[in-house]
Amino acid sequence: MxxxxxxxxxxxxxxxxxxxxxxxxxxxxxxxxxxxxxxxxxxxxxxxxxxxxxxxxxxxxxxxxxxxxxxxxxxxxxxxxxxxxxxxxxxxxxxxxxxxxxxxxxxxxxxxxxxxxxxxxxxxxxxxxxxxxxxxxxxxxxxxxxxxxxxxxxxxxxSGPTLAALSVEDVRVTGRGAAARIRYALVNHGNVTLTPRLAVSADGVFGQVLRRPARTLPVELRPGQRVRLSEKWADAPSFDSVRVELTATAGGGAHATASADYRALPWGWAAVLATGLCLGGAAWFARRRRRRAPPPAGGPAGEETGEREELAGTGSGART
Structure with missing residues (x-):
């Protein structure tokens, strides 16, 4: 130096x-x-x-x-x-x-x-x-x-023209119950550093199940950067079909929304449903098989006697 x-x-x-x-x-x-x-x-x-x-x-x-x-x-x-x-x-x-x-x-x-x-x-x-x-x-x-x-x-x-652009990608829910997590990715498509804010909502068959107002995330996105993030959902429903929606915003007018479906079914209910389907399917198959089965050769003695009596009666009438 x-x-x-x-x-x-x-x-x-x-x-x-x-x-x-x-x-x-x-x-x-x-x-x-x-x-x-x-x-x-x-x-x-x-x-x-x-x-x-x-x-x-x-x-x-x-x-x-x-x-x-x-x-x-x-x-x-x-x-x-x-x-x-x-x-x-x-x-x-x-x-x-x-x-x-x-x-x-x-x-x-x-x-x-x-x-x-x-x-x-x-x-x-x-x-x-x-x-x-x-x-x-x-x-x-x-x-x-x-x-x-x-x-x-x-x-x-x-110095020069600036653009604030943001997207939310790969939204999904992993785990069940207290272990559920909402996972997603944020991508900065502009040329300015962004400090994103995120709002989360979820609606199921039985109504609203989650509402989290927009809050600032502890991350800065530099231009062109992609980060994967997740957050806990400890009170996720155990029996429902839910649409989870994420909305991200940032300074300069950046705005993006993405969603994913989440279907929750407890293992106990799943086992009962699976067992019921199996039993119902087996019963239906058995009934259908009985309907299609041909009658046994010769038939029972009572049926054979009745058929012969009917023929005999027909023959007697012809002679008369």
Missing amino acids: PSRTRSAVVAAVTAAALLGAPAAATAAAPDAWSAAPAPGGAGAGSSGRPYFYLEGAPGTVLTDKIAITNPGAAPRTVRLRGTDADGAGSAGRTGGAGHDAGAWLSLASKTVKVPPRTRADVPFTVTVPADAVPGDHPGAIVVSGDGRQAGVRLALRV
């Missing part, structure tokens, strides 16, 4: 950032370093920033700083890298930089040694390609050291 860049990183170290922290408590926690957006950046308020938010047109270069704070009594060395975000609750992928925001991000230093009770502000740049697609390109800066890893989210938006 050029000496000027290293000097800039060292100059960004703010000494005694945590003078009020007890030395004994920090000395007992060797992994107490933390990472966050540096104070005073874009969108920073009195309470600081929970993540980076940068926006620019294709071809622009955006800048910001990440702060590494060491409240302990010993120096800490951490490593930094940019990565694409995974969009499923984690700040970044565990693999390489990726091909999107992670590949566009460049850190002034990838290894930083932070003195005790000090904060190091590390500059970085995001170079948006000239052919970048408008919309959201989530990324993260991953910091690792002392046997642990943490990520700081980067919400990057490339």
